[in-house]
Amino acid sequence: MQTQKRPARVYCSSLKPFEYFAPGSVSEALGILARFKGKARLVAGGTGLVVEMRARERAPEALVSLRCVKELGHAPALKGARIVISPTTTLSRVAASELLREKAPLLVAAALSIGTCQVRNRATIGGSVCRGRGRPPDIAPALIALGAALRVKDRRGERLVPAGDFFGDAGDPVRRGEAMIVQLQLAPQEEDERSCFRKQTACPGTDRGVASVAVRATLSRGVIARATVAAGGTSFTPARMKRAGETIEGSRGEMETLFKAAEVLADEVCAAGATRPAAGLARELLAACFIRAVKEVLA
Numbered sequence: 001m002q003t004q005k006r007p008a009r010v011y012c013s014s015l016k017p018f019e020y021f022a023p024g025s026v027s028e029a030l031g032i033l034a035r036f037k038g039k040a041r042l043v044a045g046g047t048g049l050v051v052e053m054r055a056r057e058r059a060p061e062a063l064v065s066l067r068c069v070k071e072l073g074h075a076p077a078l079k080g081a082r083i084v085i086s087p088t089t090t091l092s093r094v095a096a097s098e099l100l101r102e103k104a105p106l107l108v109a110a111a112l113s114i115g116t117c118q119v120r121n122r123a124t125i126g127g128s129v130c131r132g133r134g135r136p137p138d139i140a141p142a143l144i145a146l147g148a149a150l151r152v153k154d155r156r157g158e159r160l161v162p163a164g165d166f167f168g169d170a171g172d173p174v175r176r177g178e179a180m181i182v183q184l185q186l187a188p189q190e191e192d193e194r195s196c197f198r199k200q201t202a203c204p205g206t207d208r209g210v211a212s213v214a215v216r217a218t219l220s221r222g223v224i225a226r227a228t229v230a231a232g233g234t235s236f237t238p239a240r241m242k243r244a245g246e247t248i249e250g251s252r253g254e255m256e257t258l259f260k261a262a263e264v265l266a267d268e269v270c271a272a273g274a275t276r277p278a279a280g281l282a283r284e285l286l287a288a289c290f291i292r293a294v295k296e297v298l299a
Contacts, residue, residue, distance in 0.1 A: 015053050019062040026071050026153060026182055032064050034155050038177045040064055044088045045122040047115070048131060060177070066126075071182070076100055078188065085184040087126025092117070094125055103188035106214055109197040110142035113212075126181050129166070130174055140167050140238035141214035142197050144230035148186040154179035164230075167238045193218050196296040198289035210234055211285040213265075215293040217248075222298070224248050231265065231286055241268045244290070253298040261294075262287035 021040075023029040033040050040062035043049055052058040066072055072088045076097045083103060085094070091111040094100055100108050115123060128137045129150070140163070148163040152174060161170045173179040189195060199212040211233040218226040227245040232238030247261035265286055 015050075016056075016059045018060055020065070021062060022065045022068045024068050024070065026069060026180070029064050029066065029069060029180060030153065030155050032062065033177055033180070036060075036062050036177070041177050042066055042130075042180055043127075044124040045090065045127050047119050047123040048127060078103070081187070082185045083188050085125060085186070087129075087181040087184060088124050089126075091115070091120035091123050091125060091128065095120065104146060104186060105189065106142045106146055106195040106197050106216060107139070107186070110139045110199075110212075110214070113197065113199045114138055125184065129163075129184075130171070130181070136167060136232050136234070136236075136238050138199055138212050138232065140232045141212050141230035143184070143186065144238060144240050145195070145214035145216045145228045146186040146189075147228075148184060150181050151183040151185070152179050153182045158182065160185075164238075164240055167232075189216070190218070192220070194297040196293040198293045198296075200285040200289055211289055213286060213289040213293050215290070215297050217294075217297050219298070222252055224251055224253070224294075224298070229265070229290070231269065231290070233269070233286065236269055239268075241265050243268055248294060253294055258291045258294055259287075262290050265290055 021032050023032060029042065033042070039060060041049060041058070041060040041064070043063045044066045049058065053060070066088050069088070072086045074086050076083060076085045076089065076094070076099050078099060083099065091114055094111040095108050097108075111120065111125070114120060114128065125139070128139050129143065131137045143163040149160045150163060150166050152159055152161050154173065165171075174181060193216060195214070195216040197212070197214045200210050212231065214230045216228040217224045227248050229241045229245040230238065231241050244261050244265040247264050248257060251257040269286060
């Protein structure tokens, strides 16, 4: 099967001129975004945005740094029945958090799959989820499987957006620079639950994911009593794969059941917007990630 090659990026040695702001509050940052009417971009780590600016894929008139916004400076914490995370938390801090390692190992595994240690030291979880619609974040399936929701705020107020909706149309205001994420919330993993994140990269030596799968399951005497499966890839919008999860419920991971579930997963990928050639690729890559993830959950 022939695959269409992605055009190589051409990088420029200098960036187009832009204004730079370092607001001290969320309201001040939102005011700047409103003033530039979609032509300003928020920046925390800058690991993705600056690369896109150098490639002339983006040319914002202003950058709004979030590093001085005190409301966003808190560490991951357990509040009631939810874990709350600041969008400016770096991926390294996500991976190092004792709370997340214990209560959300799925998110930790996804964060560690992104970039090198140097990249994770600067890249933030908020920036990771705000990548363009054509480049869905590798971390997306983990957030969906964890039942995550994002508090999104603009000048009119704030709303809570489920992660599965955010990676579709609901996240467009943030990606257009009209709103911002002020908090991520997710459900902690229970004692009888197991989870696993698997990612297939484009080629050895790179972290760019072609397909990724997150599996979260409740086990009862070695049987999958309840399962949540989410998947993402370069050719479709990350989403929960409900029927694939239902297919493995009640099983002990028999290969016949897993192969059947992998076929169901590929069908759901088509429904999520993948093109026919991409769906064929998904049958191989996603199936491998999915089967390995389920096996590890049951191990």
